[in-house]
Amino acid sequence: MSRGKAEIGHPFGRDLRVLAKTDFDRVHAARRSASDGLLVVSASRNSLSVSRLGLAVGRVVGNAVVRNRWKRWLREAFRLEQRELPSGLDLVVRPRPGVKGDFDAVRVSLRTLAQRLAKRR
RNA sequence: GGAGUGGGCGGGGCAGUCGCCGGCUUGCGGGCGGCUUUACGCUGUCGACAAGCGGGAGGAAAGUCCGGGCUCCGUAGGACAGGGUGGUCGAUAACGUCGACCGGCCGCGAGGUCAGGGAAAGUGCAACAGAAAGCAAACCGCCGCCGGUGAACGUUUCGGCGUUCGGCCGCGCGGUAAGGGUGAAACGGUGCGGUAAGAGCGCACCAGCGGCCGGGGUGACUCGGCCGGCUUGGUAAACCCCACCCGGAGCAAAGCCAAACAGAGGGAAGCGCGGAAUCGGCCGCGGCGGACCGGUUCGGUCCGUAGGGUUCGACUCUCGGGUAGGCUGCUGGAGGCGGCGGGCAACCGCCGUCCUAGAGGAAUGAUUGCCGCGUGUCGUCCACGGCACGCACAGAACCCGGCUUACAAGCCCACUCCCCGC
RNA sequence: CGGGGUGUAGCGCAGCCUGGAUUAGCGCGCUUGCUUGGGGUGCAAGAGGUCGUGGGUUCAAAUCCCGCCACCCCGA
Numbered sequence: 065m066s067r068g069k070a071e072i073g074h075p076f077g078r079d080l081r082v083l084a085k086t087d088f089d090r091v092h093a094a095r096r097s098a099s100d101g102l103l104v105v106s107a108s109r110n111s112l113s114v115s116r117l118g119l120a121v122g123r124v125v126g127n128a129v130v131r132n133r134w135k136r137w138l139r140e141a142f143r144l145e146q147r148e149l150p151s152g153l154d155l156v157v158r159p160r161p162g163v164k165g166d167f168d169a170v171r172v173s174l175r176t177l178a179q180r181l182a183k184r185r
Numbered sequence: 186g187g188a189g190u191g192g193g194c195g196g197g198g199c200a201g202u203c204g205c206c207g208g209c210u211u212g213c214g215g216g217c218g219g220c221u222u223u224a225c226g227c228u229g230u231c232g233a234c235a236a237g238c239g240g241g242a243g244g245a246a247a248g249u250c251c252g253g254g255c256u257c258c259g260u261a262g263g264a265c266a267g268g269g270u271g272g273u274c275g276a277u278a279a280c281g282u283c284g285a286c287c288g289g290c291c292g293c294g295a296g297g298u299c300a301g302g303g304a305a306a307g308u309g310c311a312a313c314a315g316a317a318a319g320c321a322a323a324c325c326g327c328c329g330c331c332g333g334u335g336a337a338c339g340u341u342u343c344g345g346c347g348u349u350c351g352g353c354c355g356c357g358c359g360g361u362a363a364g365g366g367u368g369a370a371a372c373g374g375u376g377c378g379g380u381a382a383g384a385g386c387g388c389a390c391c392a393g394c395g396g397c398c399g400g401g402g403u404g405a406c407u408c409g410g411c412c413g414g415c416u417u418g419g420u421a422a423a424c425c426c427c428a429c430c431c432g433g434a435g436c437a438a439a440g441c442c443a444a445a446c447a448g449a450g451g452g453a454a455g456c457g458c459g460g461a462a463u464c465g466g467c468c469g470c471g472g473c474g475g476a477c478c479g480g481u482u483c484g485g486u487c488c489g490u491a492g493g494g495u496u497c498g499a500c501u502c503u504c505g506g507g508u509a510g511g512c513u514g515c516u517g518g519a520g521g522c523g524g525c526g527g528g529c530a531a532c533c534g535c536c537g538u539c540c541u542a543g544a545g546g547a548a549u550g551a552u553u554g555c556c557g558c559g560u561g562u563c564g565u566c567c568a569c570g571g572c573a574c575g576c577a578c579a580g581a582a583c584c585c586g587g588c589u590u591a592c593a594a595g596c597c598c599a600c601u602c603c604c605c606g607c
Numbered sequence: 608c609g610g611g612g613u614g615u616a617g618c619g620c621a622g623c624c625u626g627g628a629u630u631a632g633c634g635c636g637c638u639u640g641c642u643u644g645g646g647g648u649g650c651a652a653g654a655g656g657u658c659g660u661g662g663g664u665u666c667a668a669a670u671c672c673c674g675c676c677a678c679c680c681c682g683a
Contacts, residue, residue: 076204083546119546128247129579136205136550143204144551167551 076143082118082154091118091156098177098184102165105177106156115149115178117142118156125161134159141171148175150182 082088087110094108110116119138121131138157142149149155155178159165 081546088546127579132580133550135547140204140551171551 076139076146080114080116080142080146082116082156087116087154088118088120088156091154096181096184098180099160100173100177102160102163102169102173103177104158104160105174105181106158107153107178107181109152110154113151115146115151115153115155118154120156120158122158122161125159137165137167137170138174140167141174145171145175149178153178153182155181 082091091106091108094106096108097104097106099105117139119135121134123131125131125134138159142155157174
């Protein structure tokens with residue numbers, strides 16, 4: 065983990081997010097996913113040169129505070145890892161219900177799952 | 186010192202780096218409009234980018250249990266239905282909320298708690314037990330009378346008769362509700378009188394109910410006196426009656442702008458020659474009409490071109506409705522804080538001061554250091570220090586007043602009871 | 608934002624509206640015994656319940672009323 069090193073210059077705006085319902089439907093229709101004990105990541109090619117992040121955090125995950133914490137962790141992990149991730153993918157990330165987790169584990173899990181999906185293409 | 190009652194505060198702090206949301210200012214260059222001019226400038230507006238500045242979740246933001254503002258719809262007035270509330274007076278925009286007071290129950294007390302109107306308006310319900318569960322009735326029992334009968338005594342005209350034994354028997358007639366026992370609950374309690382036995386049958390006191398009079402209080406109610414018949418139980422969070430309250434929907438409300446598709450109405454030119462060919466139609470040239478491109482006249486490209494009528498389609502213009510989408514609603518308000526005044530209080534009035542989130546698949550995160558608090562452990566006990574772990578409940582979605590529920594550590598105020606000392 | 612429903616034995620349900628002793632019941636499952644060479648089937652007996660939770664009303668609450676918890680469904 066490159067904790068403490070200069071992690072500057074990782075902007076993360078709305079253009080890097082999956083927001084439209086049609087995009088979510090396309091990712092789900094692709095039926096390509098990878099998972100571990102923490103996360104479930106689905107993916108589909110997009111027409112862009114960069115990858116985008118979509119969040120799917122349902123009510124079974126926890127109350128509003130828990131759900132917000134997951135979404136913030138996932139956004140931050142995507143922001144810091146975006147140069148290590150494969151490009152041109154729409155990634156929809158869903159936390160497994162009931163698990164605790166912490167930020168470092170989320171970061172590692174997101175990177176490995178996304179790379180596994182890119183390899184399996 | 187111990188035990189307890191009622192209430193309040195609090196919701197980790199500071200600094201650095203990388204990011205997020207929206208706001209303001211400036212810069213850069215781009216689109217559109219206007220002015221002025223011929224090329225710069227001025228100005229408005231919109232979008233993207235960059236920089237700077239300052240802001241960015243709660244006491245419950247939660248549950249969505251009540252009440253209101255606001256918006257649209259409906260509506261002559263009222264009633265019914267349905268729902269809600271339920272001591273009194275007050276507070277309030279309103280409430281099922283709050284305050285003060287009254288009454289019942291609990292507590293030695295500080296205090297706590299109560300959906301706290303009506304059961305002589307009506308209907309219903311009460312298992313089991315019990316004689317009987319609501320209007321009086323009478324199982325055992327008690328008492329009297331009547332009938333039968335036993336013993337003893339007296340008397341005798343020897344058939345009986347009388348008295349006593351609170352004698353015994355009766356599925357005979359009547360009087361009782363004191364006693365027995367059941368139950369959550371049994372038609373007032375105690376005492377005296379009274380009676381064949383008893384009974385509010387009478388009396389005294391007490392409790393309860395009703396009425397009248399007087400004192401206090403706005404009122405709930407309360408204090409005192411007199412009288413009455415002696416009583417008429419419980420349950421309305423059972424139906425119900427009484428009093429009061431409620432039009433419906435909800436910011437995905439609602440308003441504005443407004444693609445595409447569909448709908449309604451309207452519109453220009455609608456010719457000639459030649460070739461193959463029966464016609465339709467196709468091809469070429471010219472004309473005409475329309476659109477587009479370059480642009481000074483003008484040129485080029487593409488499309489249409491019918492004997493007449495009708496229908497359909499295409500193109501184009503206009504129109505209403507208003508979908509996708511966008512904008513508004515969107516945060517300055519029954520607002521916070523301080524002071525003065527009124528009121529026991531809830532709360533109200535006046536003055537001053539402050540501006541404090543506005544997203545829209547939904548913004549607060551990551552990381553580093555120091556400090557704070559708690560627990561554990563180590564250093565020799567203390568003072569202190571090191572290390573490890575932990576620091577709750579929980580995230581605005583139109584706004585506000587309440588209620589309910591969740592919550593780590595810590596702190597404060599008032600009061601009560603017990604023990605000890607002076 | 609608004610509306611509705613469910614919670615009872617390991618599982619699926621009844622009872623609730625109209626309160627009580629009807630021992631809170633039914634089916635499957637479970638335990639034990641008999642039957643069989645053994646298993647299944649069959650027969651007999653039995654165990655198993657904070658009626659989601661905390662209060663209230665009532666003599667009495669799974670049932671009536673209020674608060675809370677969990678889950679499910681519907682409308683805009």
